[in-house]
Amino acid sequence: MLVITRDGGRSEAISELLGQEEVLTQTLPAPAESGSDKEIDTLFVDVESLLGRNKSINKALDKLWASYPSAAIVVMADEEQTKLAVDAVKAGAFDYLTHPIEKEELGLIVDKVRESDVLHSELDYLRGQFWSEDSLEYVDTRSKAMRDVFVKIRQVAGTRTTVLLTGETGTGKSLIAKLTHAHSNRRDMPFISVHCGAIPDTLVESELFGHERGAFTGAVRRKLGKFELAHGGTIFLDEIGTVSQSVQVKLLHTLQERVIQRVGGESDIPVDVRIIAATNEDMGQLCEEGKFRKDLFYRLNVFPVRIPSLRERQEDLPRLCEVFIKQFNGLLNTEIKGIHPQVLDTLFDYEWPGNVRELENVIERACILETGDILMADSFPPDLLDSQGDVVTSPVKTSLPLKEARQITVDRFERQYLASLLEQCGGVIRETARRAGITTRQLNKLMNRHGLERRSFRKKNR
Structure with missing residues (x-):
């Protein structure tokens, strides 16, 4: 961390509040190189030191980032300079603090910077040189x-x-299968998807392996199966647990020998196919009940990947809603800007038995019904929402450590409380802050933290 300020006492105060020996301080008339070999992750800078002789906040920030490209910039200001600090945040600074700086507030900023660094580093690792541009959204x-x-x-x-x-x-198993194929060395070859549960038992063999002319009544010509069509590429066998015992035997043979035999045929046909299978059933239980061959299960279960339910990844619910709104704006020619915060909070309390697919369907319905630019409660199925608008206690997430589970509960309560109060006050910041017993600055910070926008609560949106 690096502190740049005109006042040496302030630098020492921040170092003392952080209680870290590795905090570097500089008393400078303007931003400059630190001269340290250590990488700077966080930069605290006074407004005066930020601007110096520059009149443009954007240019001043660009100059800092040129010297400290990976640093999160936190602007410090006196009360009368708050507008400049806010402008700096709008221009890309991470956050701002006002003098005198309190230890608790400073600690929150440092924690937020570290959390952001972790998220960005993990996402950068995921992206790397691997994921294609079209896949980054997913x-x-x-x-x-x-x-x-x-x-x-x-x-x-x-x-x-x-x-x-x-x-x-x-949960998106089909999407994951497509992503796997799209990032394999078979990406330029066919990706063939087969929904095994949607094909009648009598036709599954023919669909997968093809048939010869005259193999059965109605087989008037030779037909190539999905395995032959997928040669060189990938075949995705969805709902694999539904296939019959006879098909399981042929699948096992194909996996072992890399050959198929058409229905009614006698010769083996070599196939070079990568198999991705999917199921929503307990395959171990099916094997125990004798409904699925264990040897085939072992062949399919070489690299198992479990896709979590939407209930297990609630952190992604707001982002998924944004993605679907953007998608349906294009398909339906609508101009929806978002979801009312109280509605979004209620969506967190729904169990989502249909997972991401159900969420997609719900958003599509809402986009069709909504007459404004914000998705309101009336556009959603009544059984999805809490009509009383009260805070609903969610099931305790015992799978998480106590600290994380507590923070999720606190964040959700805080967001729902503020959304309800903003709703009652029609989005008037001063009145909302007064009733909440906090300053307007604190309210604005909390609104930014929880993604709440004043326009969502204005009376005209009701």
Whole structure:
């Protein structure tokens, strides 16, 4: 960390508040190089030192970033300079503090910087030179569970290893299969998707392996199966747990020998196909019940990847909503800007049995019904929302450490409290701050933290 200020006493005060020996301080008339070999992750700078002789905040920030490209810049200002500090944040600074600086507030800023650094470093690792530009929107996640999924996909994509995707219906197994293929060395070859559960049992063999003319009634000509069509590429077998025992035997043979035999045929046909299978069933239980061959399961389960449910990745719910709104704005020619914060809070309390697919369908419906530019409660199914608008206690997340679980609960309560109060005050900041017992500056900071915008609460949006 580096502190740049005109007042040496302020530098010492910040160093003392942080209690860190590695805090570097400089008393400078203007930003300059630190002369240190240590990488600067956070830069605290007074407004006077930031501007110096520059009249443009943007240029002053650019000059700092030229010297400290990886630093998060926190601007310090006296009360009468708050507007300049806010302008700096709008121009790209991480946050601002006002003198005199309190230890608790300073600690919160430092924690936020570290959390942001962790998220960015993990996302940069995921992106690297690996993910294609079209895929960045999908791998951008705040969920550790989903980041773990993408790390696994990155590891296995370049191989020909068989992958088994598991997870509830609607979690995005098909999307993950496509991402795996798109980032493999087979990306220029076919990707063939087969929904095994949607094909009648009598036709599954023919669909997968093809048939010869006259193999059965109605087989008037030879037909190539999905495995032949996918030669050189990838075949995605969705709902693999639904296939019959006879198909399981042929699949096992194909996996072992890399050959197929058409229905009614006698010769083996070599196929070079990468297999990705998916299921929402407990395959171990199916094997125990004798409904699925264990030897085939072992062949398919070489590289298992479990896709978490939407309930397990609630951190991504706001971002997914934004993605779907953007998607349907293009498809439906609408201009929806977002979801009312109280509605979004209520969506957090819904169980989402249909997962991401259900969320997508709900957003599509809301975009069609909404007459304004913010998705309101009336555009959503009634059983999805809490009609009383009260804070709903969510199930305790015992899978998380106490500290993380507590923080999630506090954040959600804080956001819902502020959203309700802003709603009652029609988005008037001064009145909302007065009723909350905080300053308007504190309210603005909390609104930024929780993604709340005043325009969402103005009376005209009701």
